[in-house]
Amino acid sequence: MxxxxxxxxxxxxxxxxxxxxxxxxxxxxxxxxxxxxxxxxxxxxxxxxxxxxxxxxxxxxxxxxxxxxxxxxxxxxxxxxxxxxxxxxxxxxxxxxxxxxxxxxxxxxxxxxxxxxxxxxxxxxxxxxxxxxxxxxxxxxxxxxxxxxxxxxxxFYAKSKSKSPKSDSNSKSTEKALLExxxxxxxxxxxxxxxxxxxxxxxxxxxxxxxxxxxxxxxxxxxxxxxxxxxxxFPRQLEKYRRQGIVRKRAALSAHSAAASGSITHPGFGSDEEMQVLARFVRRDWIARASGEEILRACAALGLAKTHVRPGWMGGLLYRRRLKAYAEYLALDDELMRKGGGVSALEGAEITVAVEERGGYGVADGEEGWEAERVRRRWLEKWLSRSK
Structure with missing residues (x-):
C-alpha cells in the first residue's frame, strides 16, 4: 500500500x-x-x-x-x-x-x-x-x-482534377493516378x-x-x-522486440518458401529475394487474392502478428483487413518520404524505424554504428525504388 x-x-x-x-x-x-x-x-x-x-x-x-x-x-x-x-x-x-x-x-x-x-x-x-x-x-x-x-x-490525399484514367491491371498505379x-x-x-x-x-x-x-x-x-x-x-525493450521480429520473420518466410517452391530455406536477411517477397506482401492486389495462410505469413513477417501458425480462417477474416490498412499506410509513407527528400534526408533514428516497419528486421545484423546505418539506408533506398 x-x-x-x-x-x-x-x-x-x-x-x-x-x-x-x-x-x-x-x-x-x-x-x-x-x-x-x-x-x-x-x-x-x-x-x-x-x-x-x-x-x-x-x-x-x-x-x-x-x-x-x-x-x-x-x-x-x-x-x-x-x-x-x-x-x-x-x-x-x-x-x-x-x-x-x-x-x-x-x-x-x-x-x-x-x-x-x-x-x-x-x-x-x-x-x-x-x-x-x-x-x-x-x-x-x-x-x-x-x-x-x-x-x-x-x-491525406487530395483528389486530382484530371479525369479518371481507364482501368488498368495494376490497381496501384491506377490509384496513384487518381490521388495526389x-x-x-x-x-x-x-x-x-x-x-x-x-x-x-x-x-x-x-x-x-x-x-x-x-x-x-x-x-x-x-x-x-x-x-x-x-x-x-527503453533500449532493452526495443532490442527484445527486434529479436522477436527476426525470429517471426525467419519462420514466416521459411513457411512461405516451403509453400511456394517446396524449399524451407530462408532467402537471407537483406537479400533481393527477401525484399521481393516483402514488397509483394504489401501489394493491394496480392492482399485481395491471397489465401488466409498467406495473409498470416505476411502479417508475421511485417510484425502485425506474433506468429503465422494460426487457423487459415483467421487470416482471411481478421488479418486481411489489418494487412490492407498497413499496406496503405506504407504506400503513403513511401510517397511522402520521396517527396520530402528521400532516404538521404532521413535521420539515423528514423532510418531504423522505417526499415523495421517494412519488415527489415535483421538487415544490419552483426553491424554497429555507422556501418549498420549505412546498410539500412541502402536497404531502404532499394525498397523505395521498388515501391514506385
Missing part, C-alpha cells in the same frame, strides 16, 4: 482521466508555444515555400544519473517527425562489482529506479505534448480531435500517427506505473509493446 501511495504521489501531476493530462504551468505554457509552430508549419506546407520555425527545445531533466530530456516537438523539416515522437535517452549508472558493499548496492538500485522514473516521466510528457500539438492539424484535416485513432491514409499526396508532409503525417498510437496506450501504461512502481520495467518488458507508448520504450 505504501508503494502505491508513493507512485501516486510521483504521478500526481497527471489527470486521472487520461489521455487528457494536466501538467505544471511551465509545461502548459511551453506546449502552447510549439503548438503554434506546428500549426504554422502545417499551414505553410500548403504553399510553395516552407518557412522553418525557430527551435523550441524543452529543457533537459536535471536528474542523476539519467539524461532523459523532453525533446522538441518543432517540425524542423518535411520528412523527419519531431524527436519527441521517439524514446528519450536513458542512462543508468554503471553496474557494481559483486564484492561491493551492501550500502553501495542499495544506492545503486535506488539510482537505477530514479533513472527509469525520470525516463518514464519524460516519455509521458512527450506523449501529452505530441497529442496536444496534433489537435489543430487533425481539425484542419477533418479528423475527430478527441478520439485517439490513427487517421486513415486516404484523408499534397495535403501534408511526412513529418506531420508521422506526428499524427505516432501521437494517436501512444495516447491509446496511456491508460494501461500509467496504471502499471502506479501499481508496480520500481518493478514496472520488468512488467513492461514481459508485456511488450501492447501497453507501452513508443516514447516510453
Amino acid at each position: 505504501a508503494s502505491i501511495c508513493i507512485q501516486r504521489a510521483r504521478l500526481s501531476q497527471f489527470h486521472p482521466q487520461l489521455p487528457y493530462l494536466i501538467l505544471p504551468p511551465r509545461l502548459n505554457h511551453s506546449h502552447n508555444h510549439f503548438n503554434l509552430h506546428l500549426h504554422l508549419r502545417y499551414a505553410s506546407s500548403k504553399g510553395k515555400s516552407h518557412a522553418r520555425p525557430p527551435s523550441s527545445a524543452q529543457p533537459a531533466e536535471k536528474r542523476v544519473p539519467s539524461t532523459s530530456s523532453t525533446a522538441t516537438t518543432t517540425l524542423a523539416d518535411d520528412i523527419n517527425p519531431p524527436p519527441s515522437t521517439r524514446p528519450a535517452d536513458l542512462v543508468v549508472p554503471e553496474s557494481l562489482p559483486p564484492s561491493a558493499p551492501a550500502a553501495d548496492k542499495l544506492k545503486y538500485y535506488i539510482a537505477v529506479g530514479r533513472a527509469y522514473v525520470s525516463f518514464y516521466k519524460t516519455g509521458l510528457k512527450n506523449v501529452y505534448h505530441n497529442y496536444r500539438a496534433s489537435l489543430p492539424i487533425r481539425r484542419s484535416l477533418g479528423i475527430p480531435s478527441y478520439l485517439p485513432t490513427s487517421p486513415p491514409p486516404n484523408l 499526396a499534397t495535403r501534408t508532409t511526412r513529418s506531420t503525417f508521422q506526428l499524427l500517427h505516432r501521437a494517436a498510437h501512444d495516447v491509446r496506450r496511456m491508460i494501461p501504461f500509467t496504471l502499471i506505473l502506479i501499481i508496480c512502481g520500481e518493478l514496472s520495467p520488468f512488467v513492461l518488458l514481459a508485456l511488450g509493446s501492447a501497453v507501452t507508448p513508443y516514447t516510453c520504450r
Whole structure:
C-alpha cells in the first residue's frame, strides 16, 4: 500500500482521466508555444515555400544519473517527425562489482529506479505534448480531435482534377493516378500517427506505473509493446522486440518458401529475394487474392502478428483487413518520404524505424554504428525504388 501511495504521489501531476493530462504551468505554457509552430508549419506546407520555425527545445531533466530530456516537438523539416515522437535517452549508472558493499548496492538500485522514473516521466510528457500539438492539424484535416485513432491514409490525399484514367491491371498505379499526396508532409503525417498510437496506450501504461512502481520495467518488458507508448520504450525493450521480429520473420518466410517452391530455406536477411517477397506482401492486389495462410505469413513477417501458425480462417477474416490498412499506410509513407527528400534526408533514428516497419528486421545484423546505418539506408533506398 505504501508503494502505491508513493507512485501516486510521483504521478500526481497527471489527470486521472487520461489521455487528457494536466501538467505544471511551465509545461502548459511551453506546449502552447510549439503548438503554434506546428500549426504554422502545417499551414505553410500548403504553399510553395516552407518557412522553418525557430527551435523550441524543452529543457533537459536535471536528474542523476539519467539524461532523459523532453525533446522538441518543432517540425524542423518535411520528412523527419519531431524527436519527441521517439524514446528519450536513458542512462543508468554503471553496474557494481559483486564484492561491493551492501550500502553501495542499495544506492545503486535506488539510482537505477530514479533513472527509469525520470525516463518514464519524460516519455509521458512527450506523449501529452505530441497529442496536444496534433489537435489543430487533425481539425484542419477533418479528423475527430478527441478520439485517439490513427487517421486513415486516404484523408491525406487530395483528389486530382484530371479525369479518371481507364482501368488498368495494376490497381496501384491506377490509384496513384487518381490521388495526389499534397495535403501534408511526412513529418506531420508521422506526428499524427505516432501521437494517436501512444495516447491509446496511456491508460494501461500509467496504471502499471502506479501499481508496480520500481518493478514496472520488468512488467513492461514481459508485456511488450501492447501497453507501452513508443516514447516510453527503453533500449532493452526495443532490442527484445527486434529479436522477436527476426525470429517471426525467419519462420514466416521459411513457411512461405516451403509453400511456394517446396524449399524451407530462408532467402537471407537483406537479400533481393527477401525484399521481393516483402514488397509483394504489401501489394493491394496480392492482399485481395491471397489465401488466409498467406495473409498470416505476411502479417508475421511485417510484425502485425506474433506468429503465422494460426487457423487459415483467421487470416482471411481478421488479418486481411489489418494487412490492407498497413499496406496503405506504407504506400503513403513511401510517397511522402520521396517527396520530402528521400532516404538521404532521413535521420539515423528514423532510418531504423522505417526499415523495421517494412519488415527489415535483421538487415544490419552483426553491424554497429555507422556501418549498420549505412546498410539500412541502402536497404531502404532499394525498397523505395521498388515501391514506385
